[in-house]
Amino acid sequence: MAAVQGQPGMRAPARVGGWRRALLPVVRHEELLLLLLFLAVVAFFMVVEPSARSTTAYLNLLRDISPNLIAGVGLTLLLLSGEFDLSIGSMLAFSGVATVSVFNATDSMWLGILAGLLTGPLVGAVNGYLVCVQGMNSLMTTLGMMFVLRGIVYVWTNKTPVVDENKFTAFTAFYQSDVLGVPAPGLIALALIALGHVMLTRTEFGRNIYAIGGNPTAARVSGIAVNRNKFLLFVLSGTTAAIAGVLVASQTGTGYFDAGVQGFELVVIASAVLGGVSLNGGEGTLVGSMLGVLTLGMTGKGLRLMNVHITQQLVVTGIVMLIAVYLHGVRKRLLIESRSWEE
């Protein structure tokens, strides 16, 4: 017997349980989750450490963390396209040493800064050529580049810091200066973040980055120049790393051969991933990645304020990272529950 039912009725919006509904904005927007985590870390240190209650502490944090933020911008865009750059730690030393060496060779501050900044696109272009034109794996290519650059710096400096013989005070003063109460390096970082964010969310280039990272073949058959875009991203990653390197050199007017040697690249990658950037590419945001940098930076800063020994700092930093990864998992589950809507 045919049992025909009536016409389909109106679709009522679904009900989601109380506490889950409250969590929904956090589930939908990853950045909110990270912001909460960051604030939780801040709140923790404010409670346990009186010196963490001053505004200066946070402005100094912004100053200290600015190289990570800046290098993180280029690296995040590259990660989103599904590629890696492990050479940014060595870049930090390479561009810093180049800057101060050119100071001493030419007695010109501007030439030195220019030289330092130019190392970035140069090295980035080499990485980009090897990966995009020669088809080499980016993880191994940039790992190789990491050793090559570090080796060059060691040979070049004989493993001694390169000191600015001209004592360009403008160079060192810049790092310590404030504009409208905000540390100047922090402002550069914020400007680059804003630029990167707009590029990522509002331009064709940004959309292509996500498409390439999310599914390179689909991007290719949709007419996107996959390799050309990736090449540009390697150049960009090198460039932001070089800017960070010049800033590190300006802290004391010295080109350090060992700048970034303690896993700078890994810290930045870890921060980005902590901030929700997928290592497979295609997923994540720059804002999230930067919140990841800030969260890890804040953890380190707070521990230093508390005079926690460096070895114990490592433990706590690791724990914060694990918490972040755990929260990501929880969020994903909730997201699937709330969103999954197939057929």
Added chain:
Amino acid sequence: MARRDEAAGEGTAVSDTRASAPPVAAPGRVVLAMEGIRKTFPGVVALDDVDFEVRAGEVHALLGENGAGKSTLIKIVAGLYRPDAGVIRVDGEPVEFRNPADSLERRIKVVYQELDLVPGLSVAENVFLGGYPRTSHGLVDFAAMRRRTTELLGELGLTIDPDRPVGELRVAQQQLVEIARALSRHAQLIVMDEPTSALSSGEVDILFGVIARLQERGVAIVYVSHKLDEIYRIADRVTVFRDGKRVVTEAAAATTPRQLVAWMVGRDLQDLFPKTAPEIGRPLLEARGVSGSGLHGIDLTVRAGEVVGIFGLMGAGINTVGRVLFGASERAGGTVALDGQAIRPNTPRDAIAKGLGLLTESRKDDGLVLPLSVRANMTLASLSRFANLSWIHGREEARAAGQWVDRLSIKTPSLAQPVRYLSGGNQQKVLMARWLLRQHNLKVLMLAEPTRGIDVGSKAEIYRLIDEMAHGGMGILFMSTEIPEILGIADRILVMREGRITAELTRAEATQERLVAAAAVGRAPASAGVAQEAGD
């Protein structure tokens, strides 16, 4: 874990599969009954007060458009979703499926389109995955496993080497391994979700043979498909869903195809193929002696306003033609020209720039960017239309995408929804929209199986759009393994076999028999394809 122990226990129970006759319900007995099932997701009621029952030994077909609620129902049966309301009874007992293991425990097995087999493991290991038989020392009893796998496959009338890695098998064979796996767990209800979407017609015959054997054993089958001819071949009863509600349950023999379509679509669909008289113009796409990626000496011409169909059996290489002409797969020789301009091999970008488009056949591999939104996926090939010096005008983009969401009735809560969360049919529509958004820059559009997994109502809309584009002077190359649609919309049909074009038929000449004959000439009898070891 407790679950593991249970599985191991089951493994030992399996050892007497052959000895004791398979314990199945008496024919006609209700195996699964679902009453008043309701399931909601944010923004949508997926199932609204649905009743559904399956009897032992019957093939119960489940029909409905994309988003009608079939998949949700299956996922509830599989224990993947929990209903918000309603009762599920198995063998008359109320049950609660909290996870897939609960469902399996009740001897219910769902065979999905994307099979969950482990490609690196052998057939036998896959069949007994999660419940390996043990020797008295507690080690895995490989000999017994092989023997019983051969027995199980034999009961289904199949001979597949139990030692072969599953990854080497063809999809059709993998599907049968999945069914054998269900039998190893004494399944009394097997749900098949569009099982024939990747099968050749010979393979479909074998699957239907297996289904008949399962029926004889009293196993109940829930069969989900968009293909009405299949339903009339095997189904005892059909249930039609629309917008989350059950519209009707009826004996298949008591329905007509037209009735079924009307129930699914909610209105009387006048004409599935709104073919109008073509106005054929100058040659646009010209391929000469194209080879590579398994193709040999492909010559073809698509003229302005013409719909050229390419038909062939699964594996004949029809979709490869589009890929090679477009540059997505390697072209080793030959020339391709579009409106007189040569197209460089292996560079889709060049093909697109010159006015060629390709809707690829594989949604997940080279179609969708899963993490990206519906909107971004739609505009992926036409983004520059909405951008000024790389700056995207979000509103224009959203308006254009939104129009196609409406026209193709794509079911999505919003344009910002990651395309990953859409159903397969709706994902396919998103890909179709990607090229529709670019149609004004296209001279020729090639479509590989554009209606796979799409419901009847939207199919008609897509055929209408193809006709409309052709009327606007575009050339269409339409690759499909579905005879009715090829016959329905193509002006001229090329038939392929083993990477070569073997026949060319005009619309007037083409009949189902001729197409099948041309596609199958020189092939071994179809039944050899799956049951015997396939060479490829």
